[in-house]
Structures are given as C-alpha cells and as structure tokens.
Amino acid sequence: MRLGVPVPLRCGPCHSRAVTASDQDVAGASRLPDEADTDDLAAALLAWYDRHARDLPWRAGPGAPPPDPYRVWLSEVMLQQTTVAAVKGYFAAFITRWPRVEDLAAASPDEVMAAWAGLGYYARARNLHACAQAVAAQGGRFPGTEAELRALPGLGAYTAAAVAAIAFGERAVVVDANVERVVARLNAIAEPLPAARPAIRAAADRITPALRAGDFAQAMMDLGATVCTSRNPRCLLCPLAAWCAARAHGAPERFPVKPPRKARPARRGQAFWIERAGAVWLVTRAARGMLGGMRALPDDGWTARADGAAVPPFAADWQPRGAVTHAFTHCDLTLSLWSADLPSGNPPGEGMWWPVAQLGEAGLPTLFARAAERVLGDCP
DNA sequence: AAAGCGTGGAA
C-alpha cells in the first residue's frame, strides 16, 4: 500500500517518513518492501540526488540529457576498483589527448599503456584500447543495450549496466560495491559475501526504477560514497534511513558481512638499472601477469608467488642502490636495486634505451617509477 | 569459480 507521506521532490532526510514498527523486524528478517514502498524509496533517493549529486567531470548533472557514451565508458573503466580522486586527472588527460573513441582507437597500444601508467590494474588499459577499436570499427557508436555492451572487452556485469543506464537511459540493474553495501544494509543481509551477491542483486533489481535509471545508479553510488560509507555511516543524513533494516538493528556498519582477508606474503626481488650514455635500459613486461604490458626495469623474475632468483642479467660491477617497498594486492614486495654502466653493446634480451631525462614519459608503473626515483636520488 | 590483478587515501 502507498504510504501517506508524499515524497518530497527537493528535500533531504528531514521529510522522510518516520521509522515505523514494521521497519524494525526481527533479526535478519527484514520484510520485503512492497511495490509502492520501493517507488517511494527510489523517489526519495532521486530527490536527494537532485540536491546532493557530486559534480564530476564525466557527468551531465541530475536530470540532464545523457552524457556522451564515450565519456561514460571511459570514466567507468577508470573507476573500476579505483577512487574518484585518482581518476580525475587521468580522465582529463585521456579526453584531452583522445577526444573521441576513434582517436583512442587510432593510438598505439604503447601510448595507451603509458598514459594509464600509475592508475593500476593494467589489463584495463589493454581492454580499453581493444574496446575502442571494436567501437571505432562500427562507426564509433557504442551499442546502446546492456547485452551488447557486455560483449565488449573490459565491460563486465557492472560496467555494461552502468553505461546502458547512464549513457542510454536503459533500466539496467547497476551493482557495484557501493550498491552492494547500501542494499545489504537496507535489507540487513546477514549472509557473507560473495554468497550474498544473488540476493543483493535481486534486492537492487526490486528498487531500481524504470525512469531515471542512470540517475538512480549514480545516486546509489554517491550515497554509498558520501553517506552510507563502509566505516562510520552517516545515517542521520541518509534519505533512505526510514527503509534501512540495518539501521533499525543499530549496527549498520556490520553489513555487508565480508569474509576474512588473507595475509599478504612478503616477497623479495631485484631490479637492475643499466645505463649507457644518459639512457637506461627498459624492457616491456609480458602482456599477462603483474604489470602486464608495461615498461619496466629488468628484474630477477620475482612474482607474487615467489621471490626472484637474485641473479643479475649479466656479469658486471653491480653497485647497490638501496631498495623500494611496494604493496601489491597479493604480496608486499621489497625490490633491491642495483646499477651498472654498459659502455657498449646491449644487455641480453629485448629492450630499449630510454633517455634518463625523458623517463617521465616512459610510462613506468608506480613500482618502477619509485625505483627510478630512488636510483636518481629524487626520493624523499 | 576462486584467484590474480595496482594504487593511493582514509581511519
């Protein structure tokens, strides 16, 4: 049944309906909202979004016509597992350098990888370029449905739904970590992730409106990022507090329930700074695996699973140049650095001499950028 | 389908 309190179009939590007895169900068994109730929830969230949407470079603004699919797609890929603050500069640089998807498609893979350097999860950059080429090959138009988008490289369930909703207005169910958190709290879902995902998705589906699905998705994400945060949620500011079973429980930060995290092993490796006439020898790492496809210093073969062999690439008067530590997702690496001059010839294997003065344009991932700083004495 | 894959900022 429809509740008596009209949903305000331009107001915050002050006019949300009060928590009623029916909201405070017994542990773990929050009731399923009926249809009218979920309409109200979506309306309340959209009203909040109209007032509090973050102003982000890839957005058109609440209620505005859908933005350029290229910008939406680019931002969504960059934002995968990556903070808004980290993305902003890269987004601006990509859009300036490659204003249209055809421009990005025409770039070389090396250029794209180097431009992505520092942002992490480098498989995204490879897939980004492949996707740009696929779209450019079809006239530069992104497909407009979730199913077609899902088939493009680098677009999984989340990104395909997000682009379909935000850029094309399709009613797609957009579930990212923010939505997961908000929905898990709304329903006080006690089952741990990842097993809870199907239930979370079903619950997200139930509250997704037919209209303004793109704004709804972005509103959920803004809410998760600024109000329904992982730690210390600001329930007093939340437009959905009245619907929130976790809040009724009194411990919203308990949801979603997450599995214990595995400890990261400590790994050791060596990297080698080989210099000749003001240039340093760089290699391109294998396309797959850690830092795949990125330029790098030669190293001793360390991986996330094993220490390196600690063997230099050739016999020389190797000088110790300190070490850098780096926290990867799957290991904590201590990379010891060694340098040697090579007056003539090349080191064994594939590589290139890169002018030290232009090392900033080499596109080194952060680990090796730090290593270079250490060797060059620029480190703090 | 569980594991592999970066980084920087917040608490």
Place this chain on the structure above:
DNA sequence: TTTCCAAGCTT
C-alpha cells in the same frame, strides 16, 4: 603504523 578498500574483469 597497519589495515582496509574504491564505480570489477578475466580466466
């Protein structure tokens, strides 16, 4: 300091 984790995808 350490820990957590942010608009996930691929195999």
